Amino acid sequence: MRSLDFAPVRRRITPWAAAMIGAAALAAAFAVEEAVRVDALNDEVEQIQAQLDQRQRAHEREQRRRKSMTPEQKRIERVVAAQQAHTEGSALPVVDRIERAWSPDLALTSLSVDKAGAVARIEGGAASLSHIYQFVERLNDGHTERRTGLLQHRAKVVDGRTIHLFSVNVE
Numbered sequence: 001m002r003s004l005d006f007a008p009v010r011r012r013i014t015p016w017a018a019a020m021i022g023a024a025a026l027a028a029a030f031a032v033e034e035a036v037r038v039d040a041l042n043d044e045v046e047q048i049q050a051q052l053d054q055r056q057r058a059h060e061r062e063q064r065r066r067k068s069m070t071p072e073q074k075r076i077e078r079v080v081a082a083q084q085a086h087t088e089g090s091a092l093p094v095v096d097r098i099e100r101a102w103s104p105d106l107a108l109t110s111l112s113v114d115k116a117g118a119v120a121r122i123e124g125g126a127a128s129l130s131h132i133y134q135f136v137e138r139l140n141d142g143h144t145e146r147r148t149g150l151l152q153h154r155a156k157v158v159d160g161r162t163i164h165l166f167s168v169n170v171e
Helices: 015-067 071-083 093-101 129-140
Strands: 106-114 119-126 148-158 161-170
Touching: 093 106, 093 119, 093 129, 093 161, 106 129, 119 129, 129 148, 129 161
Parallel strands: none
Antiparallel strands: 106 119, 119 161, 148 161
16 A cells, blocks of 8 residues: 655755755845946946036137137237236246346346236346356246347446446347
């Protein structure tokens, strides 16, 4: 006869099955983490793209504005741009050049700046004519496109000492 077994069948999780379930859970967690990271990167790309589009539109607006400017407005814009203050020094490049070339051997008595800071005229005095020539040479150093000229010089005796007066034009 047949034997009857009335004991219930017990299902057990084998160690291999537990390992497989654990590996599947880790893989699912890794996939979710990567999906979240990809979403964050996509959001960042969209934000950067929006900023780029905004800058492009601003650039196009500025180009349209410049095209529609009259010649007088363009001239005024150039003058204003030439007078813009630099990050260091004065607002006028010609004055910065004079400051770099000056030495304590010279006494500057007058400085006049014209043409929106493009041209300057300097008057002063020195104990020696060589100091004046060196000053003009330092003004010319590294500025081949700019002209600096000694307009005049003369000697004057004051209290028994000879003072050399000069006028220099810096462009």
